[in-house]
Amino acid sequence: MITQEQKEITKLDVNKIRIDFPILNTNIYGHSLVYFDNAATTQKPNQVIDSISDYYKNYNSNVHRGVHHLSQMATDRFEEARRTVRDFINAESEKEIIFTRGTSDSINLIASSFGKAFVRKGDRVLITAMEHHSNIVPWQILCEDREAQLDVIPIDEKGELIFEEFEKLLDSDVRILALPYVSNSLGTVNPVKKIIEAAHSHGVPVLLDAAQAVQHIPVDVKELNVDFLAFSSHKIYGPTGMGILYGKEEWLEKIPPYQGGGEMIHTVTFEKTTYNELPFKFEAGTPNIAGAIGLDSALKYVTNLGIDSIHIYENKLYQYALEKLSSIKELTFIGEAKERAGAISFVIENTHPFDVGEILDKQGIAVRTGHHCTEPIMDQFKIPGTIRASFSFYNTKDEVDRLVLGLNRAKQMLL
Ligand code: PLP
Secondary structure, X not given: OOOHHHHHHOOOOHHHHHHOOHHHHXXXXXXXXXXXXXXXOOOOOHHHHHHXXXXXXXXXXXXXXXXXXXXXXXXXXXXXXXXXXXXXXXXXXXXXXXXXXXXXXXXXXXXXXXXXHHOOOOOEEEEEOOOOHHHOHHHHHHHHHHOOEEEXXXXXXXXXXXXXHHHHHOOOOEEEEEEEOEOOOOOEEOOHHHHHHHHHHOOOOEEEEOOOOOOOOOOOHHHHOOOEEEEEHHHHOOOXXXXXXXXXXXXXXXOOOOOOOOOOEEEEOOOOEEEOOOOHHHOOOOOOHHHHHHHHHHHHHHHHHOHHHHHHHHHHHHHHHHHHHOOOOOEEEOOOOOOEOOEEEEEEOOOOHHHHHHHHHHOOEEOEEEOOOOHHHHHHHOOOXXXXXXXXXXXXXXXXXXXXXXXXXXXHHHO
């Protein structure tokens, strides 16, 4: 049930919003573009593109080191971005916001630094069966290095985490739990608050991979009481090559630096180096200044539309897409969790996802096909891959209708 208050905040003017995204006017093979590959990367509004161009045109300079005017301007904007991220996820302090290259980089940082400090031979690390490879491989590398054990919480045939199995795996040998807030290939939204509470009751800290969450769902790190949270700028309307790691200050103080170099030091002699304070201790070398400035604009753009309004609008569109896609009788959804967001995955009987994807492409419809960097999920469902349509607030019901038409055409050609 949508309340009156929700109705008030749902009023996104999508036609007006679409004007901000120049790429949405593109024609592909003579058809206007329908972009349903938002889980891979989102398109960028003029506000983001212009802020990056403004930096390079008007105040390009390195940060934190210069006394000169341009450097101070760049530093101010760079640090403003950090405060914007802090406010966006409701962190306690900007010291808890580390700039990285992306979600993968953020997870690697924690696997490496947390691993060095806390994971020993015989310890266990928990992940789930619905991970993106980015939340598998860094932990595998750590566990191999430390002779620790990687345990996987299973999921059921709907793509939901089996909570009882998770509880069975929780014991005093577990050093950390890492899991996705939202699955990139199944769309499952995990009950993360409940999971974090259960983990904490056994003294286990939690890293949330929020790569597919922050752009769809209001995320409040204090409310979740999460220990670490990772996401990528490019999936939330910002530039590529830029990521965020949130960590509770008490944890970040306890773990060693990830990489060495300029910026992350306090003093250096050949005998001994002392490290910079948070967050700079984790930011070696010249950072992605344009990336931070673009991310700042992207988060301000999203905040201006209202993440609650985005959530309501996208949820309606998602339900509409589910209903329309259900009309194709040869179509099977992969992932049917009760709570879902962002992506819908499916297969079409007796067709290969790549062939369907190619025929959609010729009609100007961009979807992703394949394993979506979640090979273990494909193994569990015994399929080579899926067709995945993933949504943004700039998508419309008309575009969903075009997808359904396109799929029917693909069916005619392939079956
Ligand atoms: N985690 C999830 C759930 C993702 O969907 C992705 C990217 O698709 C990643 C991690 C990796 O993000 P990036 O490639 O930006 O590091």
